[in-house]
């Protein structure tokens with residue numbers, strides 16, 4: 280899987296994310312299933328630009344590593 | 355995900371056996387599962403969810419309040435049934451409304467005992483507010499964010515089995531017409547799953563992704579976009595009757611953001627819907643087709659845009675509003691306003707009319723159910739936004755979830771598992787997995803975009819026959835395009851399956867709207883070619899059903915006699931939503947101050 284250089288609305292702070300220690304909280308929470316572990320970094324990331332800007336990923340993240348912006352088309 | 359070999363996938367399948375299968379674990383679904391299990395703990399109850407039950411559905415982040423609480427001292431079931439009868443222009447089965455209203459208070463008390471927080475006054479009584487035209491039914495939940503946690507805890511305590519990330523696509527029907535289970539696939543592993551069940555309860559929510567939002571963003575919908583109309587389509591293919599599909603859901607929303615502004619929260623605190631001059635133009639902010647018609651006219655008549663006005667309120671009130679609206683239900687509202695530089699203290703919030711959807715939680719489109727949540731198919735039940743109980747909202751989803759769970763448990767006591775038709779299982783496997791096998795073709799996203807753009811072009815009210823007829827022709831072309839879709843993984847396969855659900859909803863919406871040759875429900879069914887309401891011919895339900903030959907049939911179903919008849923003053927109330935010029939006589943004589 281390749282992550283494109285285009286800005287996705289959901290951003291993960293790679294230093295704060297502990298997905299490499301087994302955390303999948305945001306990936307489990309997302310109702311649209313748009314988050315995955317990026318195999319290149321071992322951290323969480325947005326794979327599909329299909330976000331409802333609903334925020335459970337952000338609210339439930341144990342390290343506040345994830346941040347959801349309003350999708351560009353709506354901003 | 356890359357390790358999955360698509361050819362292998364098509365062949366792997368799993369079989370699960372249960373007594374009660376609940377499809378959709380948002381709001382109604384968890385309640386249905388809990389109540390089925392509580393009624394008969396010996397039953398195997400499986401709650402099947404496309405997302406993850408912990409955070410799925412409309413109430414994922416909590417709710418701003420109960421929109422339709424019938425609480426002793428504030429309202430009676432009779433008053434409520436009359437209010438919704440007139441709000442829905444007479445097209446209701448009052449028995450189903452009574453079943454909701456009479457069980458509403460007990461459900462609030464039960465949720466309260468489970469730990470859901472409702473607003474109370476200093477005496478510990480529920481602090482109910484007036485938003486509707488006549489009665490007082492809104493119970494705020496400023497601290498309602500934990501509602502999913504509470505439900506999840508209860509699911510575990512009750513020992514309901516839960517599976518996440520399974521997308522149900524069809525209900526299985528046996529030769530004798532009874533339910534035999536359902537078919538699903540895992541949107542991560544792709545595994546095809548056959549679930550045998552004695553009873554199936556559909557709780558898959560609204561048809562959220564029907565019209566295309568004006569922003570063009572496919573997932574920028576009012577309803578949770580996980581709900582693509584899956585249950586409407588599944589019920590249709592199972593042979594169930596659907597009702598009121600022509601009574602679209604259209605909401606007054608924050609422009610572009612497409613979420614509630616929200617007048618129900620701000621109304622009791624002094625906020626209101628205003629035109630560009632900052633003037634109030636509607637008597638009541640309660641969402642109804644008539645209210646949307648006035649909204650539409652204000653936009654069209656040169657006094658728009660329309661706004662939510664709170665900038666006149668005291669600082670304390672405004673910061674209270676911010677706390678509620680920016681932490682609950684749709685908490686990204688604050689982020690959106692910030693990005694635009696909108697401050698409630700200085701600015702009115704620009705609003706807009708949404709694209710169309712189907713949702714009985716807000717209007718009236720749904721799978722036909724009686725007061726026991728039974729559909730017209732033996733063993734099939736429905737609850738929540740997709741079940742036709744008009745204006746049912748969240749509390750209606752809970753009450754009907756309970757009724758469906760209890761009815762399904764009783765049904766299981768007298769029925770064995772029906773025989774699974776392997777032909778159905780194999781046909782569905784072919785249908786669902788075909789996009790994985792194709793080497794090239796159309797992307798599901800593009801087909802969805804085009805379909806929903808056509809829905810806007812041909813179905814967005816006001817409606818007229820010729821447009822809808824052309825729409826149906828274009829939808830048929832999209833049906834051919836479904837056979838060209840390609841998917842490279844199970845996630846995309848889910849999106850491809852959803853396009854099929856959306857298309858079924860679009861076709862039902864066009865056919866039901868063409869059939870009802872009158873105007874009703876304000877903007878929801880405003881026909882330019884039949885601009886008057888015609889009670890002599892159309893005081894009936896319009897039903898959609900798949901007939902024996904597999905075609906879509908549309909027909910009338912007579913109204914049941916009313917149990918409580920609204921009087922003439924009450925009947926007129928929802929026809930007079932526009933504020934009358936000073937000096938005009940408002941015949942209803944009802945005070946509409948919020």
Ligand SMILES: Cc1cc2nc3c(=O)[nH]c(=O)nc-3n(C[C@H](O)[C@H](O)[C@H](O)COP(=O)(O)OP(=O)(O)OC[C@H]3O[C@@H](n4cnc5c(N)ncnc54)[C@H](O)[C@@H]3O)c2cc1C
Pocket residue numbers: 310377378379380381382383402403404405410411412413417418419420421422520521522523557558559560576577578580581582584585613614683684715716737738739740746747748749751
């Ligand atoms: C933004 C917003 C604000 C609202 N505000 C209020 C309010 O303040 N007060 C109020 O009373 N009501 C409010 N409502 C309405 C209320 O939330 C709904 O009426 C109610 O929650 C609907 O419950 P449901 O169970 O039908 O649907 P949902 O809670 O949406 O659950 C449907 C579930 O089905 C799952 N699903 C869908 N398709 C499939 C499939 N194919 N297979 C498996 N699972 C599937 C979904 O993932 C989801 O979990 C609001 C709704 C929205 C969207």
Ligand code: SF4
Pocket residue numbers: 291295296297298302303304305306322323336339340341342343344345
């Ligand atoms: S929840 Fe937070 S820490 Fe866990 S995987 Fe997601 S971003 Fe990383």
Ligand code: SF4
Pocket residue numbers: 289308309310311312313314329330331332333334335336337347
């Ligand atoms: S905001 Fe909602 S849809 Fe978007 S990534 Fe987070 S959980 Fe998923």
